[in-house]
Amino acid sequence: MRSRLAGTLVPAVGVILVLAMPFMTTDRYLFKVLTFVGLNLIVVAGLALLFGYAGQISLGHAAFFGIGAYTAGYLTGEAAVPWLVATLVAALLAALVGFVLSLPMLRLKGHYLAMATLGFSEIMTVLFIEARGITGGNDGLRGIPYPSLGSFKIDTPSGVYLLVWITAIVVLVLAANLVRTRPGRALRALHGAELGAQACGIDTGRLRVQVFALSAGLAGLAGALYASAVGFISPTTFSLEFSVLLVAMVVLGGTGSVTGPVVACVLLTLLPYVDALVPGLPREVVSFLQDWEADIAGIVMILVLLFAPGGVAGLLRRSPRVGEAE
Amino acid sequence: MTLLAARGLSKRFGGLVAVDDVSFDVYEGTIKALIGPNGAGKSTLFNLLTGFDRPDVGEVLFADTSIVGLQPHRVVRAGMARTFQNTQMFGEMTVTENVLVGMHTRLRTGFAAGALRLPPTRAVERDAIARANHLLRLVGADAFGDAPGADVPHGVRRLVEIARALASAPKLLLLDEPAAGLNNTETVALAASLRRIQADGTTILIVEHDMGLVMEISDEIIVLDRGRKIAEGSPRLIQKDAAVIEAYLGEVIVDA
Numbered sequence: 001m002r003s004r005l006a007g008t009l010v011p012a013v014g015v016i017l018v019l020a021m022p023f024m025t026t027d028r029y030l031f032k033v034l035t036f037v038g039l040n041l042i043v044v045a046g047l048a049l050l051f052g053y054a055g056q057i058s059l060g061h062a063a064f065f066g067i068g069a070y071t072a073g074y075l076t077g078e079a080a081v082p083w084l085v086a087t088l089v090a091a092l093l094a095a096l097v098g099f100v101l102s103l104p105m106l107r108l109k110g111h112y113l114a115m116a117t118l119g120f121s122e123i124m125t126v127l128f129i130e131a132r133g134i135t136g137g138n139d140g141l142r143g144i145p146y147p148s149l150g151s152f153k154i155d156t157p158s159g160v161y162l163l164v165w166i167t168a169i170v171v172l173v174l175a176a177n178l179v180r181t182r183p184g185r186a187l188r189a190l191h192g193a194e195l196g197a198q199a200c201g202i203d204t205g206r207l208r209v210q211v212f213a214l215s216a217g218l219a220g221l222a223g224a225l226y227a228s229a230v231g232f233i234s235p236t237t238f239s240l241e242f243s244v245l246l247v248a249m250v251v252l253g254g255t256g257s258v259t260g261p262v263v264a265c266v267l268l269t270l271l272p273y274v275d276a277l278v279p280g281l282p283r284e285v286v287s288f289l290q291d292w293e294a295d296i297a298g299i300v301m302i303l304v305l306l307f308a309p310g311g312v313a314g315l316l317r318r319s320p321r322v323g324e325a326e
Numbered sequence: 327m328t329l330l331a332a333r334g335l336s337k338r339f340g341g342l343v344a345v346d347d348v349s350f351d352v353y354e355g356t357i358k359a360l361i362g363p364n365g366a367g368k369s370t371l372f373n374l375l376t377g378f379d380r381p382d383v384g385e386v387l388f389a390d391t392s393i394v395g396l397q398p399h400r401v402v403r404a405g406m407a408r409t410f411q412n413t414q415m416f417g418e419m420t421v422t423e424n425v426l427v428g429m430h431t432r433l434r435t436g437f438a439a440g441a442l443r444l445p446p447t448r449a450v451e452r453d454a455i456a457r458a459n460h461l462l463r464l465v466g467a468d469a470f471g472d473a474p475g476a477d478v479p480h481g482v483r484r485l486v487e488i489a490r491a492l493a494s495a496p497k498l499l500l501l502d503e504p505a506a507g508l509n510n511t512e513t514v515a516l517a518a519s520l521r522r523i524q525a526d527g528t529t530i531l532i533v534e535h536d537m538g539l540v541m542e543i544s545d546e547i548i549v550l551d552r553g554r555k556i557a558e559g560s561p562r563l564i565q566k567d568a569a570v571i572e573a574y575l576g577e578v579i580v581d582a
Contacts, residue, residue, distance in 0.1 A: 174441035181440035181447060182426075182433045189416050189427045192475070195378070196414030196487075201402030201431035201494055210437065256418055 011259075018165050022158040029276060031157035035229055037269045038164035042222035044249050044265040045168075045175045045258065046215030051247065052255040053179055054211045055191035057110070059243045060101075060117035063124035064094045064216040066238030068223025073141040073233050074134050083148045087224040094220020095213045102212035106205050121240055128235040140234030147228045160229045167225065171218060176258045187211055188256065248297065252304055254311025263312045268297070328387075329354040329529050330406075330498055335374055335384035337367075344370040345381070346553035352498065357520065357530040359540040361564075362550035363573060368533045369411055371550070372502055375531075376408045377401040389497070403431050407491035408500040411533070413483040417476030421467065421486050424475050425458035428493030461489040464522060466515050481507035485516070488523075498529045505536040517543050541565070549573070 021034070043061055050056050068090040075086035105116050128135050135141065146155040147163055154163050178184045189197040190204055197204055227233050249268050253261030270277060272293060275286040289296065308314055330352040337345040345367045352358045360368050373379035375386055377398040386394050388404055396404070407428070416424050433454060439447050462468040467485040470478050478486065484504045491499055504520075505513050513536060520543055524530060534540050540547065540561070547564045549557040551573040557564055564570055 177443035178437065178441045181443060181451060182430065182435040183437050183440045185419070185423060185427050186430055188419055188423075192416030192418055193414040195410065196416060196490075197427070198378070198398040199376070199402065199408055199410070199414065200427045200490065201399045201407075202427070203397070203399045214437065 015169055018169065019162070022162060026158070028157045031161040033270065033273045033276070035157070035161045035164050037266055038161070038168040039222045039226050039229070040246070040249070040265050040269050041168040041262060042164075042171050042225070043219045043246055044253075044261045045171045046218030047246055047250045048253070048258050048261040049175060049178070049184075049187060050211050050215040051250045052253070052257060052261060053184065053191060054187040054208070055255070056208060056212065057114045057247065058117045058212070058215070059114050059240065059247065060121040060124070061215070061219045061246050062238045062240065062242035063121045064098060064219035065223035065226070065242070066124060066128055066233075066235075067094045067097055068220030069227040069233045069238070070128065070135050070141070070223075071220070072224035073144045073227040076228060077141055077144045078134075083145065083228060087147075087221070087228070090224035090227075091217050091221035094223065095217030098216025099209060099213040101216075102209045105212075106208060118240065118243075121243055125235060125239065128238060135235070138235065140232060141227070142232050144227050144231045144233070146231070147225075164225055164229060167221070171221075172258060172262065179258065183207075183210075191255075248301060252301065252311050254313025254315075257311075257313030257316075260311050260313025260316065271297070327354045328352070329389060330375070330531065331385075331387040332371075332375065333385040333387065335371065335381045335386070337370055337374055337379065337381050343553050345374060348384075348550070348553075348555050350548050350555065350558060352529060352531050353546075354497075354529050355524070355527065356545040357524055357532065357543050359544040359547045360531065360533045360550065361535070361537075361540055361547060362556075365552075366550040367553040368550055369502060372408065372500060372533060376406060376500060399431075402494055402496070405497040406500060407494045407496035407498075409484065409487035409491050409502055409504060411502040411506070413480070413487055415475035415478070415483050415486065417474065419475055420472050421462065421475060421478060422455065422458050422471045424486055425461055425489045425493050426454055428490035429454050429457070431494050458489070458493065461492050462486070464492070465489045465519050466512075479507075481509075481512055484508070485519075488519070492523065492528070496528065498531065499523065501530065501532045501534075503533055503535060505534055505539050513539055 043065060047058070047061060050058060071090035071093050072086045075081040075089060076083055101120055105113060108116055129137055146153055147160065148154065154160055179187070186197065186202045186207055189200060189202060190207055194204055245268065249265040250261045252268065253264035272290070274289055275281060304311060310317065328351045333349050335345055335348045336343070348371060360371065362368055370379065374381045377393065377396050377400065381394060384394070385392060388406060391404070393401055393404055416427060419427070433450060435447055435450060459468060459471060462471055465485040465488045467482050467489060470482055470486070475483070475486070484507065488501060488504060505516055508516060517539055520530060532544070544561055546559065547561055548555060549564060549567070549570050556569045556573060557567045559567070
């Protein structure tokens with residue numbers, strides 16, 4: 001019962017904190033950083049379903065994020081399509097690309113799937129640079145309009161922050177619901193024992209395609225929000241590095257969990273901004289963290305895999321049992 | 327009435343003929359046992375029947391419809407559910423959740439409905455959980471409902487797989503060595519469960535090495551040796567069959 005209470009209380013407090021933030025501060029930089037956290041959360045929700053539940057790796061999610069960003073950027077900026085329509089089209093296009101890509105990848109698993117998605121990611125990076133007519137090439141797209149619904153324009157940092165975070169919360173709640181019902185159980189079954197899943201009447205091929213398209217669509221949605229939130233996009237953002245970071249969030253967060261990846265996503269997204277968020281930090285510490293950021297992340301990752309393979313979620317799950325034993 | 331009919335099934339793996347021109351019928355409402363020495367082709371035959379493998383030659387008719395070439399999940403939808411000799415439990419899911427997965431073809435909740443989890447979906451879930459608990463009681467594994475699949479003893483896993491297979495409400499239940507790893511008391515309980523399942527109207531095809539169990543529960547037995555059917559009939563006939571005795575004694579001598 002205690003863990004169940006914590007299961008509703010902690011997210012509820014989190015949601016209240018998130019919504020109260022605009023009343024507690026007017027720091028534009030803080031809102032910008034938190035907006036990035038919210039955007040990553042949307043992608044991580046999809047990746048948690050794909051990787052953490054269904055056990056399918058993707059090193060191509062930055063590319064889906066990019067597809068969403070360029071689609072929304074082009075449609076709202078160049079083609080003057082209404083923001084909401086452009087955002088939905090962007091998410092659907094990313095899902096469609098994910099759907100088509102997942103069909104030939106159905107036979108692939110593990111490292112082979114990782115390599116195939118990596119190849120896709122590289123192809124898309126080239127496409128983002130070379131399709132100048134739409135993407136603006138290396139210069140990217142500038143002056144992408146802020147989100148707007150009719151004449152109502154969301155053009156303040158706190159407004160954009162709220163838009164992104166409300167979207168992220170809705171996505172996370174939906175994902176958390178999903179894993180508790182029939183489709184979510186099928187995803188976990190697929191991960192656990194594929195033969196067993198088939199013997200339960202699960203069309204494993206169809207399910208793989210569905211979850212891949214869904215997670216690609218969520219990455220596309222986040223990308224579309226990113227484009228209108230930042231107003232400027234260029235190909236370097238949608239790199240393999242970003243894909244790896246996203247997968248790292250799910251691995252560190254722990255498989256078979258939504259909460260764990262959320263915590264890991266918040267921590268890993270905030271790490272590069274530690275100097276701004278923790279004011280009293282000595283200059284040496286800050287420069288050390290920034291110089292060795294990638295190395296620290298790598299070492300933490302290795303330590304987690306060695307000593308806490310369940311990630312954040314594994315630690316969270318273990319703690320109530322320790323409490324009960326006392 | 328014939329529920330399942332195998333007609334001239336053959337399967338080769340390289341030079342080995344694993345299943346050689348096997349034909350038989352399983353009649354509705356009966357328990358049929360498939361026995362034979364190790365390597366006789368029992369598990370291969372199971373795979374041919376359930377879509378996990380495709381026969382080189384032959385036909386499988388389920389309720390008069392050909393199911394050869396159907397993928398395993400379509401075979402389940404047609405009304406046949408199976409368990410595995412090497413259990414295929416979902417280790418990170420609880421035993422109850424394992425059984426809930428077995429209801430996949432019975433429940434309709436899709437991605438959208440699952441994500442929204444509105445009251446009707448919740449009601450469906452509650453009913454499903456109640457039914458899963460009922461099935462676990464039926465096979466005698468209800469004490470393990472909340473345990474992760476990976477933490478459950480091997481014998482119990484087989485029982486959970488039976489409950490999971492039953493969760494799809496199959497017309498025909500195919501069990502691959504359900505008594506392996508069970509002690510005598512548990513085997514007696516299993517026999518009682520199988521009889522209850524039969525009484526509920528489910529036809530059963532069972533592969534089993536425990537001859538006591540086979541002789542007690544089967545209406546009919548089919549014996550395989552080196553891929554071929556060497557005998558078929560009631561338990562009393564099979565016990566006296568010269569070819570069967572030779573196949574089993576032959577194995578004993580090889581073992582010694």
